[in-house]
Amino acid sequence: MTATVETPVTVLPSEWRDYFALTKPRVMSLVVFTGLCGLLAAPGHINPVLGFTAVLCIALGAGGAGALNQWWEADLDARMKRTAKRPLPGGRLERTNARDFGIALSVASVLLMGLAANWLSAVILAVSILYYAVIYTIWLKPRTPQNIVIGGGAGAFPPLIGWVAVTGDVTLMPVLLFAIIFMWTPPHFWALALFVQSDYAKAGIPMLPVVAGQAATRRQILAYAVILFAVSLAPWWTGGTGAIYGVAAVILSGVFVALCLPVALRRSAEGDKMKPEKRLFGYSVLYLFALFAALVADRLILGQGLAP
């Protein structure tokens, strides 16, 4: 594995909750929501049973990738306060069980997606799982401070998969939805990394604040927020959505940039409470929920989302 610290030898009896915790349920809620929004905003119709199955597959795939991530990073998790109580570093689960559970969930989700929706969405789901478990977790995260930028692609797949589950093909709109989450991920995670950077440094993960320093991280947070502002408006400019989404995107992304400004312009000293960073992190989660909710509202109320 990636580190030398071993997980505890004595493994306590594992409960179903430990397996559930392996799937990173809190992260999964955002994945399921954006996947569902992609499915609901797509032009066309899908049988509710098949639509439910498609969203379930997105959740299972994300859970499988999360389990594989925790299997690989068990030693790193043991060194960070935020993750030390997870089932593997906590000694409540055997490592091989976590790996097998992750593989079983991943394979089942891809096969079920292919059978219920279509094989293109199943292939994209498989790519997203491999992207997160291999490209991000194993390859990029321990090697480059740009890990979050490229790794953000993994979290950007769900709305694309949900959309393709309905339409069966990849067009401009689902790619724009992918791009929105891709551009949202760096400011979201770097805001978090700014106030937990000692944790990342202790685990030896080259997060941007640890490697390039605070000033560079703060500048890049603002740069990505400005790009996100433009990208979030693209579905409206291209005619893929109507005014409900357009107005919501302007307001939500405007507030996002406004909250990034104090983060970009300040420097924190030892013992700083990091309030602007914490506020930005909290808002970034709300932002994504609200933006995708506006996308679905636009589609359901105005019947937009018909452009390719």
Place this chain on the structure above:
Amino acid sequence: MTPDEQDTLKRARRGRNIALALVLGGFVILIYAIAWVRIAG
């Protein structure tokens, strides 16, 4: 193994078995529903 540890082990195993039964039951119902929709559609 102490009686307390045995009890904890039993409870954990029972909880896992119930969760697995529910997941398998749900999976069977889901596959049935997908097959029904596919055939009917």
